[in-house]
Structures are given as C-alpha cells and as structure tokens.
Amino acid sequence: MKKRRKNREVLKALFAPRGVAVIGSSWQSPLFLQVLNNLAASRGKSRVWPVILGPDRQMPPEIFANEIDLAILVIPVSETLPVLRRCDAAGVAAALLIQSPEGTSLQRADAYTGLREELTDLSIRVLGPNSAGLMLPGEKFNASVIPGTALTGSVAFLSQSGALCNAILDWSLREQIGFSAFASVGAMVDIGWGELLTWLGDHAATRSIIIYMESIGEARAFLSAARETTLSKPVIVIKAGRTETAARAMAAHSFHPAGDDAVLDAAFRRIGVLRVESIAELFYMAEVLSRQPLPSGNRLMILSNSGSAGVLAADSLTTRGGAPGHVPDETVAALRDRALVTGFVDLGEDADAGRYSEVLGVLQADADTDGTLVVYAPTIFTPAEDVADEVIRFAHSQQKPVLASWIGGNSVQKGTAMLERAGIPTFPYPDTAAKIFNYMWRYAYNLRALYETPALVDSEEKAGERRAFADELLQKELELGKEALSADAAARLLAAYGLDVSDEKPAGGQSYPCAMGSFVDAEFGPVLYFSATAQGPAPGSDRALALPPLNTTLARRMLEQTRFYQQMQAEGRVDLNKLEQTLVGFSRMLVELPRIHEVKLDPLFLHIGESGEARPQVAACQIRLFGKEIPDNRLPRPAIRPYPIQYVSEWRLRDGTPVLIRPIRPEDEPKFVVFHRHLSDQSVYFRYFHTIQLDQRIAHERLSRICFVDYDREMALVVETATGDEQDIIAVGRLIRAHGDDEAEFAILVADKYQRSGIGTELLRRLVAIGGREGLARITAKILPENSGMLQVCRKIGFDVRFNADEEVYDAVIAL
Known part of the structure; x- marks a missing residue:
C-alpha cells in the first residue's frame, strides 16, 4: 500500500493549485468545455493545460513536464483508474472527478466501491466522483461545470448534490449572496467531510459553513473535524432522508449506508453542529449567527401590532421548545392601556412608532427574556420605516439577539432594508422568525456542551481489572458457541459496570418502568438509548439517544431530551444522579467491549423513594455478541474517541x-x-x-x-x-x-x-x-x-x- 499524501498538501492542491490539467475524452464534450471556460473566465493564478486522451486512452507524456498539482478528470468512471495511476506516477497531488452519471444506481455503486478500493494503492487524493466541481470566488478560481461564477462572500457551501449546486448558485446571483467557497463533493470515495471541514475551519475568508448532506461517510473523521470547527465558526447542515423511505432513496443516491436519523441528530447535538429543515433555513441561520449574539436561554419576547401574527409566532416558538419571555405582573398592569400581555405582547393595530418604542423600553427594564422579536404588519397609523427606526435604536442598546418580521410587500420594503443594513435579520413571516430563534437557543445550548469531553476516570488498575474480568467472561461464552449471554452472565457483566440487576421490587415509594439498551448504527457504530417507557425505544416514543462514551453531564443532557425528564424536573422532587451514573457505566461497557452487538435492559425500573432519589434497577436483560468469525479489527468502534x-x-x-x-x-x-x-x-x-x-x-x-x-x-x-x-x-x-x-x-x-x-x-x-x-x-x-x-x-x-x-x-x- 502506497503512503497517502498529507491532507494539507492535497487540499492546497485542490483549492489553490499552481497548475491544473483538465483531462477529457473529446473536444466535443460539453462538460470538458464548460470546465475550461470557467477556469479561463475566472482569471485566477493557476495555469491550465487541456488534455484530450488519445485513441488508446493514454495521455501525452510531455504534459507532466509542467508543474501540475491538480488533475480534473472529465471522463467516464470506467476510464478513471488508469488516468489516476498515470497522474499519481507523475506526482500530481489531487484529482477532481467530474462525470455525468453512468448506468443504474447499483452499477454506479459497484464502480465507486471498486474505485475506492483501488485508491488505497495510490498517493494521489480524490474529490468525487460525480462532482460538479468547486469555486473559490475570492481567489478567482472556478473549476466547475456550473454555469456562472459565485459572488465573493464569507459563507462556504458544500453539497453532495451537483444539481442543487446549480440551483443554489443561480438563486444566489439573483439575491446577491456571496460565498467564500462553493463545492460539489460528489460520492466522496476518498476526500470526505472531515478533510474539507478542517480546511474550511482554517480558511480565513470563511465565517460560516453550510452543508447539504446525503451521507456522513467516515463518521469519526467528520465528528472530530466538525467539533473543532464549531469552536470558531458555525457549521449548519441540512441532511436529506429523515423518513425511512427517503433514507433508502438517499442511500441509493449517495452510495453510502443509511443510518438512523435520530442517531444523526444525537451526533450533531454532541458536536455543536446545527441541523435545519430547509434550504432557506441554511442561509437564514448563516446570516443570523454572523449578525446577532447567541441567546443564553429559550425565552423570546414577541411584540406585534397584529394579534394573529403574534399568535402564529407564539405557536411556532412554544411547539419547538421555546418559551415566551416573562413579564412581571406589575409590568403587565402598567402596560394595560398600551399593550395586552399574554403569550406575546399585543400592541394593537393602531400602534404607532412611539408605542413600539415606549413598550420596548419598559420591557427592556423589567422583562426576563433571552431575545426579542418585533413584528410589524402594514397599517395606516405608522409607516414601516418609522417603526424600523425605533427597533434599530432599541437593538443598539441590547446584548441579546433582536429579530424582526416585517409582513407584506412593497409597503414594508424600505423598513426591511433599514433593518437589514443595521444588522437585524428580518423575515417575511413571524412563525419563521420564531423558528429561527429556536434554532439559535438550541445551537447555543449545544455549543456549551462542546467542552464536556467524556472521561473514563477510573484508575488504570480498576479499569484493567474490570476489563480483564469482562473479556474472560465474553470469551468463555463465545467458546461455548453462545452469541447471546446467559441471564447469569449478563447480570454479572452489568454488575461489573455498576448496574444493579434484580427482579425484587423494593418496598415503598413509586416505580416507573423504563428501558435502556444499545445497538450498532450503520454510520456511527455503538449507540445507547434510554426510553421512558418499557418495550424499547420505538420511533416517536419518549426516548433519547447518545453516542458513547458519556460522563454525568452528557448523560444528563441525554435525559433532558425526554418528556419524562422534563416532567420529573417540573415536579422538583426527583434526584436522577444515580440514573446518570448508570448511563455512564453502561456507556463505559460499550466502549471497552466492542464485541457487544446489542443490549436490551427492559424493563429497567426507576424506584423513587421518599427522599426523592431515583434508583435504577434492571429487571430483565439481554446481551448479544458479535460472533467469533468477526475479527477484533472489524468490530464497530465508537464514533467519538474515548478517554485514552x-x-x-x-x-x-x-x-x-x-x-x-x-x-x-x-x-x-x-x-x-x-x-x-x-x-x-x-x-x-x-x-x-x-x-x-x-x-x-x-x-x-x-x-x-x-x-x-x-x-x-x-x-x-x-x-x-x-x-x-x-x-x-x-x-x-x-x-x-x-x-x-x-x-x-x-x-x-x-x-x-x-x-x-x-x-x-x-x-x-x-x-x-x-x-x-x-x-x-x-x-x-x-x-x-x-x-x-x-x-x-x-x-x-x-x-x-x-x-x-x-x-x-x-x-x-x-x-x-
């Protein structure tokens, strides 16, 4: 196996090459000509050499006398490998594979799998195949088949769909939105999200990264790179394939296995990546996060001169986990002749700019809130720009986010333009604005968890003794031909990791039947779950998923995703520390014993005594193993590296x-x-x-x-x-x-x-x-x-x- 080139060298060749060879099959190829035209029109620093393969599909050897570090292959996938070998032998660092799709999805999948395996013997690195190319507008580099060139901006856009790149670029030119980088990544048989995110994380011109994703690829590389990148700039993702049907379609389209979408959500929460639901929200959030501070909580004060618009915003806020800002009773009474305070602040249809200003000032002094949304619907009482002026003045005095929704068309254009110039994100619909605030506070909440790195804090002696006991136990079961542990063996194994296994219900108090367990995801490896109901974590049930390993803080954040936890906290009488510690011990077992395939602890009773302490007790357990035919180096590993x-x-x-x-x-x-x-x-x-x-x-x-x-x-x-x-x-x-x-x-x-x-x-x-x-x-x-x-x-x-x-x-x- 040949040593692969360093990522730094490869990505420099990919995004800032000194010399580019564009290799095609014919001068009549429209894709080949489009790449050449785009490179010429961008007028960058890279020198470009067009190459047409000869009748024997060979390249003229003299081409490599030039200083070429990037080869762009606009040829069928079936002809790619010999050309890559020739480029590799000549010292070319990177290749960009641009092709029109060939054959059925299954045939393309087979071809891409074969290409991925062959690349391990080459030092050249590859982006694609099925890429539409890439652009760096600020560096005047356009190596794509996409008509037109992106405007210069601070947002990097990565997409696994070439067709979507075409549409997004066309739309961005109309809306005058610019990009620091614009890339179609294709099927990702080699260079993946991890390398690209690392490069963009260091790219000074990039302030935020937005991604259209169909598959994760190498999960551990993605999570590691994304977690580091999100410390300095937002990473915002729309991931297609939320439903089972759509996931199967995406797997066929992207040529990667489809995992559980809920697992993806758990992974994104763990590393601070923001997931949105629409392409419009990708760009909304890139703008909002670059222009407004993050909220410290989920409370939003909504002011509106339209009752119906205010209700829509309040519904959108609360159905997605947000909460209305709290206004003290005395302040509600003081505002009674100017505004009605319910789930939002209704200023009335006759509100003028002065009323907006006065109520905003009172709420700034008295209300308990993490952000403000100001809604304006056109009326005869005050122009949109007068209200905008008051909102701008208010926003300049705030250390919290301020959003606006100016509803309408021509009559609100001037006010909208004033707000945008002042750095206040403005939305055409109030429910959209409230949804954006929910994204903001969840993103801020997840960012705070970035430093909660899991740590297996046992002494080496204790961990070693436990691991030796567990390995011996599993080995004995496998030697007996068992791939499912006996009840006794499962109980002893769980006890070694601090779990209480017993079917004897303690006297007194109250018991809640729950479930806990683990499974192996196709993309992320071992995953653990907690379900607030017995009989497992069916989709739609009150469940939470997490990637191991966990510490107690991460375990608590996992539990916070359930309605059960929120109910227990609302009652204010339940101590869930032992449940958190149980989850930590369970996650430790999954990390230390990769031979474990699946675990079901169902039911797991939470016994709550008079003191309010919840004590978990496993009443029934099943543990399945990977068989002896699977070698240790082929067993699934955690997507997040545990404490070494x-x-x-x-x-x-x-x-x-x-x-x-x-x-x-x-x-x-x-x-x-x-x-x-x-x-x-x-x-x-x-x-x-x-x-x-x-x-x-x-x-x-x-x-x-x-x-x-x-x-x-x-x-x-x-x-x-x-x-x-x-x-x-x-x-x-x-x-x-x-x-x-x-x-x-x-x-x-x-x-x-x-x-x-x-x-x-x-x-x-x-x-x-x-x-x-x-x-x-x-x-x-x-x-x-x-x-x-x-x-x-x-x-x-x-x-x-x-x-x-x-x-x-x-x-x-x-x-x-």
Missing part, C-alpha cells in the same frame, strides 16, 4: 515522590487555576515566548479550551501529585497535531517547585512514544536560547537541535 486510559500510569520523581501521569480532562480546569498561580514569570515566558498576566491565563474561556481535548487531534498529559486528599497538577505536556499533516509540535510547562526533578524528560519521552503510537512522522518544537534546560532535555531524548538565526530560536526535530 492506556496513557495513564504512575511514576516517581527523582526524590521518590509518587505522581500520576495521565491525559488531560475537562474537569481539570480548577486544578489549572492553582497550577498557574505557582508559575514564575520566567516559566511563563519560556513557554509562551511572551508575558501573559495571571488573570488572562486562568480566564474560563481560555482554560476551558486548554482542558478540552479531541484526542484524535491533540494529546496533553498532566502530572498530578498522588498523595493527600487533594491532587494537584504540577506539569503539563502537549502534542498539537498540525491540521492535515502527520507531524505535531510539543510544548511542556512544569511548576517552578518541581523543575529539575526529571518531569520534563519523562513527559517528553512519553510524548514521543505516544506520537509514534498515534501515527506521527515527526515531532517539532521552537525553544528560546535562554531555555537551556529544555534544550538539554531535547538532546537527551534524541532531537536534532539547531539554531534558527532568522527567528532567533532553536528548532528541535525528531523523526519517528
């Missing part, structure tokens, strides 16, 4: 003090506050190359990002004292992988009290070993000349250390 417990171990300082070295966790944030308080100015300067004040170093916004780690993209080890009731962090070392590359940069910071105790050497030794296990090719660092201690450690570990006169630092490099 394999990198946890004890160690001793030079003076014999025991410490624990382990990967970082989000829960470490309070310990890092203490850690930074014990760092000298010199230690901070050596690490960051400049002084950072303590209050900046311990700010929550900064530390939450430092403690949040996607272990597929970054590895950080902390050294923790292992004695006493409180464990303190005394050092941290990081490996930060370069995007789209197989190298990483290391950084180490040791508390002053513990310097020269061997910690730096041990951390760097472990980071180098981890880099090798994680597939890195080399590790680098830049070190100040004054930092003699770290220079000595690097030489000791085997780094090549050389002075960089241009930057006045030392470059340390080690090949793995």
Whole structure:
C-alpha cells in the first residue's frame, strides 16, 4: 500500500493549485468545455493545460513536464483508474472527478466501491466522483461545470448534490449572496467531510459553513473535524432522508449506508453542529449567527401590532421548545392601556412608532427574556420605516439577539432594508422568525456542551481489572458457541459496570418502568438509548439517544431530551444522579467491549423513594455478541474517541515522590487555576515566548479550551501529585497535531517547585512514544536560547537541535 499524501498538501492542491490539467475524452464534450471556460473566465493564478486522451486512452507524456498539482478528470468512471495511476506516477497531488452519471444506481455503486478500493494503492487524493466541481470566488478560481461564477462572500457551501449546486448558485446571483467557497463533493470515495471541514475551519475568508448532506461517510473523521470547527465558526447542515423511505432513496443516491436519523441528530447535538429543515433555513441561520449574539436561554419576547401574527409566532416558538419571555405582573398592569400581555405582547393595530418604542423600553427594564422579536404588519397609523427606526435604536442598546418580521410587500420594503443594513435579520413571516430563534437557543445550548469531553476516570488498575474480568467472561461464552449471554452472565457483566440487576421490587415509594439498551448504527457504530417507557425505544416514543462514551453531564443532557425528564424536573422532587451514573457505566461497557452487538435492559425500573432519589434497577436483560468469525479489527468502534486510559500510569520523581501521569480532562480546569498561580514569570515566558498576566491565563474561556481535548487531534498529559486528599497538577505536556499533516509540535510547562526533578524528560519521552503510537512522522518544537534546560532535555531524548538565526530560536526535530 502506497503512503497517502498529507491532507494539507492535497487540499492546497485542490483549492489553490499552481497548475491544473483538465483531462477529457473529446473536444466535443460539453462538460470538458464548460470546465475550461470557467477556469479561463475566472482569471485566477493557476495555469491550465487541456488534455484530450488519445485513441488508446493514454495521455501525452510531455504534459507532466509542467508543474501540475491538480488533475480534473472529465471522463467516464470506467476510464478513471488508469488516468489516476498515470497522474499519481507523475506526482500530481489531487484529482477532481467530474462525470455525468453512468448506468443504474447499483452499477454506479459497484464502480465507486471498486474505485475506492483501488485508491488505497495510490498517493494521489480524490474529490468525487460525480462532482460538479468547486469555486473559490475570492481567489478567482472556478473549476466547475456550473454555469456562472459565485459572488465573493464569507459563507462556504458544500453539497453532495451537483444539481442543487446549480440551483443554489443561480438563486444566489439573483439575491446577491456571496460565498467564500462553493463545492460539489460528489460520492466522496476518498476526500470526505472531515478533510474539507478542517480546511474550511482554517480558511480565513470563511465565517460560516453550510452543508447539504446525503451521507456522513467516515463518521469519526467528520465528528472530530466538525467539533473543532464549531469552536470558531458555525457549521449548519441540512441532511436529506429523515423518513425511512427517503433514507433508502438517499442511500441509493449517495452510495453510502443509511443510518438512523435520530442517531444523526444525537451526533450533531454532541458536536455543536446545527441541523435545519430547509434550504432557506441554511442561509437564514448563516446570516443570523454572523449578525446577532447567541441567546443564553429559550425565552423570546414577541411584540406585534397584529394579534394573529403574534399568535402564529407564539405557536411556532412554544411547539419547538421555546418559551415566551416573562413579564412581571406589575409590568403587565402598567402596560394595560398600551399593550395586552399574554403569550406575546399585543400592541394593537393602531400602534404607532412611539408605542413600539415606549413598550420596548419598559420591557427592556423589567422583562426576563433571552431575545426579542418585533413584528410589524402594514397599517395606516405608522409607516414601516418609522417603526424600523425605533427597533434599530432599541437593538443598539441590547446584548441579546433582536429579530424582526416585517409582513407584506412593497409597503414594508424600505423598513426591511433599514433593518437589514443595521444588522437585524428580518423575515417575511413571524412563525419563521420564531423558528429561527429556536434554532439559535438550541445551537447555543449545544455549543456549551462542546467542552464536556467524556472521561473514563477510573484508575488504570480498576479499569484493567474490570476489563480483564469482562473479556474472560465474553470469551468463555463465545467458546461455548453462545452469541447471546446467559441471564447469569449478563447480570454479572452489568454488575461489573455498576448496574444493579434484580427482579425484587423494593418496598415503598413509586416505580416507573423504563428501558435502556444499545445497538450498532450503520454510520456511527455503538449507540445507547434510554426510553421512558418499557418495550424499547420505538420511533416517536419518549426516548433519547447518545453516542458513547458519556460522563454525568452528557448523560444528563441525554435525559433532558425526554418528556419524562422534563416532567420529573417540573415536579422538583426527583434526584436522577444515580440514573446518570448508570448511563455512564453502561456507556463505559460499550466502549471497552466492542464485541457487544446489542443490549436490551427492559424493563429497567426507576424506584423513587421518599427522599426523592431515583434508583435504577434492571429487571430483565439481554446481551448479544458479535460472533467469533468477526475479527477484533472489524468490530464497530465508537464514533467519538474515548478517554485514552492506556496513557495513564504512575511514576516517581527523582526524590521518590509518587505522581500520576495521565491525559488531560475537562474537569481539570480548577486544578489549572492553582497550577498557574505557582508559575514564575520566567516559566511563563519560556513557554509562551511572551508575558501573559495571571488573570488572562486562568480566564474560563481560555482554560476551558486548554482542558478540552479531541484526542484524535491533540494529546496533553498532566502530572498530578498522588498523595493527600487533594491532587494537584504540577506539569503539563502537549502534542498539537498540525491540521492535515502527520507531524505535531510539543510544548511542556512544569511548576517552578518541581523543575529539575526529571518531569520534563519523562513527559517528553512519553510524548514521543505516544506520537509514534498515534501515527506521527515527526515531532517539532521552537525553544528560546535562554531555555537551556529544555534544550538539554531535547538532546537527551534524541532531537536534532539547531539554531534558527532568522527567528532567533532553536528548532528541535525528531523523526519517528
């Protein structure tokens, strides 16, 4: 198998090539000519060479004497592979496959599967097939078969449908909407969402990313890239195939397996991706999120001069989980002669701009709300632009989102234009505006969960003992030819992970029959569910799904998706902590035992005692396994990488003090506050190359990002004292992988009290070993000349250390 090219090199060749070879079968091909015409019309920096295959389907060898890093193949899929091999041998980094569909869906699926398998032997990387091409308007690059060129903007649009790209571009030109990137990704046999999102996440001209998606492809790569990207810019997706019938159609169209749509929703919530229901909402949300602050909750104050419009907005808000803003009784009484306050604020049809302004001012001072929607329907009492002027003045005083709905046509155009110029998103219908607010608060809620990375916090010894017991138990059952555990074996396995298995109902209190279990999704692998009713999680029932692993916060967020949880919270008397811990233990079992195929814990009773504590008890359990014929490396793996417990171990300082070295966790944030308080100015300067004040170093916004780690993209080890009731962090070392590359940069910071105790050497030794296990090719660092201690450690570990006169630092490099 040939080594694939680095993603960074490939994506640069794809989006900013120095030279492009456009390869076709005939000068009469309309697709071939359209690509050439678009490249010529865009007048970009890339040099272009047209190539027509000869009668023997060979290319003129002299073409590769030019500096070509992108090949655009406008030929049938059946002729693609020999051409790709020739391009690969000539050192071309990337290929864009543009074809008209051939044959039936089944025939195309077979052809694409064969192409995907053959590509593993080539270093060239491929976007497509069945792509309509791509554009970067700001860089004047149009390598597509789409008529016309997109305007320049800040939104990146990715689509698995070439036909939709045509329609969207045509519409955008009419509406004067611009794009930073515009790409048809096709069948994604090679380059997928993960690589594209990583590139767009680093793309300075892109402020938000919108996606028309038919399939996920490589789920783990998508989730990892999307979770990192959403930290800095919104990712908004419309995913076709919500119903079973539509999902089957999408699977045939996209040539990827269709998973459970509810699982996709759970995955998107977990990584902060916003899912919308229509193409219009893709663009609405891209605009709203770029122009308005996010709400801190779900309460929206609706003001309207039309009672019916206000009712429509209130219905749209509350049926999708939002709530009306709270207005105190005394404020309701004070407004009685100017407005009627019910589920919204009805200003009356005779409301003029002054009444809008006065009521907005009162509500700003007294109401408890997370955002405001102002609705205007044309009347003879006041022009639309006068009300718009008051709303603009109000919005400028707000730190919360302000939306508007100006209903009508010509009579509201001036007011609508004023609001849009002021950065206030304005919608033609009030129910649409309320729905957009619901998207906003749910998006903000999911973003807050991004830092809740799951952590398996057991000690390595405890986790190892449990895993050894579980492996032995499963192996014995498989050797007996069983792919379904006996009731006794299932009960013992569940008990090892903290689940209470018993059919004896405790006396007193109240019991609720529920269900819990797991299944394997075609796209996302293991999925766990909780159902507030027994007999399983049928679609439409009161159920919640989640991807393992979980911590208690993620378990609670999972439960919050059920009506049962909301009912329990409304009653204010039920403590669900033990249920959360049960979900965490169950998810841990799924992560540690990939041999598990399916679990049904049904019924699972929630016994609520007089204290209000809910105690889960499994009354019946079924556990099915994958058979021995499936090797370990073919078993489904979690779509989200769990806490890397394999990198946890004890160690001793030079003076014999025991410490624990382990990967970082989000829960470490309070310990890092203490850690930074014990760092000298010199230690901070050596690490960051400049002084950072303590209050900046311990700010929550900064530390939450430092403690949040996607272990597929970054590895950080902390050294923790292992004695006493409180464990303190005394050092941290990081490996930060370069995007789209197989190298990483290391950084180490040791508390002053513990310097020269061997910690730096041990951390760097472990980071180098981890880099090798994680597939890195080399590790680098830049070190100040004054930092003699770290220079000595690097030489000791085997780094090549050389002075960089241009930057006045030392470059340390080690090949793995």
